[in-house]
Amino acid sequence: MTQKLHDSAPTLRQAIRFLTAAAIGAALLFLSGLTLTGTVISLVIATPVLVLFSPVLIPAGIPTVLAMAGFLFSGGCCVAALMALSWMYNYLAGKHPVGADQVDYARMRIGDKARDMKERAREYGQFAQHKAHEATQTHAS
Template identity: 40%
Template sequence: MAQNQQYYGRGQPQQHQLSHQVAKTTAAVTIGGFLMVLSGLTLAATVIGFLASGGFGASASFVFYWMYRYATGKHPIGADELDRAREKLAHTAHDMKEKVEQFGQHHIKGSQDN
């Protein structure tokens, strides 16, 4: 009996060894393929992140440059539209202030009459 256990321990039948080898190879290929896909996705995300951060940095530099030119009195592109919007906002705020003052005076006058 001891000889039978040694025989099966050392040399298994060919069919069993082959199926064991196929299972190991299949598992290795599957895991390796999954890791390759995962590393490719990681690389793609990293490249996209670097491109996005570079784009954001370039945009921020351009905005700061534009603000510097606007603040120093040079006439950058879009300054006219910004000035018109600021004037329109100031005009609207002035009109609202006058309406509130008129409403307040009318309301105070109406309450004093009663």
């Protein structure tokens, strides 16, 4: 029985790991408690000030938020356009950017469909021309 206890007992390395993890966990738990306490105290102190200045802050905050959203949106559009231009440049330069295989596959599929439609239009035109020729021959007789 003591052999089983000895085999299942943690090694010194495992014990040190456990104690280190427990110490770090306790420190982080203490810091999260301090953060929560500081947040609650700040909210208690700031609430009367926010209520007092809300007639000024809210009308000033709405356009500020809208302007910030507009700047962020236009910046995002600018970044997206630059990325698209960079991708197109790399694709046209033959550098094979990510997604080039899918673009090539789509281009081939569109080309195949265009050829099929052209062939069908030619066949339908010949069919319509043949029917028109038959119709003029039957009316002439």
